[in-house]
Amino acid sequence: MIxxxxxxxxxxxxxxxxxxxxxxxxxxxxxxxGEGAGFYFPDSDTQLGLIEVEETQPSEFVVKGDRKNSYFNFLVKDIDTIYHELNSSGVKTTEIEDFNGMKHFDFFDLDMNAFSVVDEPVDSPFHRDNVKMMQQNRK
Structure with a gap:
């Protein structure tokens, strides 16, 4: 399994x-x-690696025109709290947007790497609980 x-x-x-x-x-x-460090999230299996590079490099790709998309997103249960915490600590963010019930915003690190934060509605097929049910039913 991958x-x-x-x-x-x-x-x-x-x-x-x-x-x-x-x-x-x-x-x-x-x-x-050497040039990197590995980290874990307290509540996730996925790890994070930071790799030191000589020049900033994009963490997003162009979809069309000036519309961009990050390569991955961070999934949260309470997007408003995370948004408030990042903003109150001085992290640059975009506004929270609603896309068919899914709330999302982007934030930027020190190198202006862009990251998306999402909160899927419970009735979305992409909500973590619905994905878990699909995974269990297909085993």
């Missing part, structure tokens, strides 16, 4: 990025190595 193990993010200063990600995303450092 699962997402780690997500890697390019950063220009590993020490500053480590402090930022620990403070704002609540990740815990596992270990560092």
């Amino acid at each position: 699962k997402v193990g780690s997500i890697f993010i390019p950063v220009t200063n590993i020490e500053q990025a480590t402090e930022w990600y620990e403070k704002h995303l609540g990740v815990k450092k596992i270990e560092g190595w």
Whole structure:
């Protein structure tokens, strides 16, 4: 079975990025190595890796025109609380938007890497509980 193990993010200063990600995303450092460091989320199997690079690199792709999409998103249960916490601690964010019941916003790290935060409505086929039911029914 294949699962997402780690997500890697390019950063220009590993020490500053480590402090930022620990403070704002609540990740815990596992270990560092040469140009990188690995972290875990307290409530998730997926790990996070920060890799020091010489120049900033995009963490999103162009969909069409000037519309962009991040490569992955962070799933939350209470988007309003996360939004307030990030904003009150000085993290740059976009406004919360509603897309057919799914709320989302983007935030940016020290290197202006863009990340999306989403909160799926319970009746969405993409809601974590509905996905779990699909997984269990297809085993």
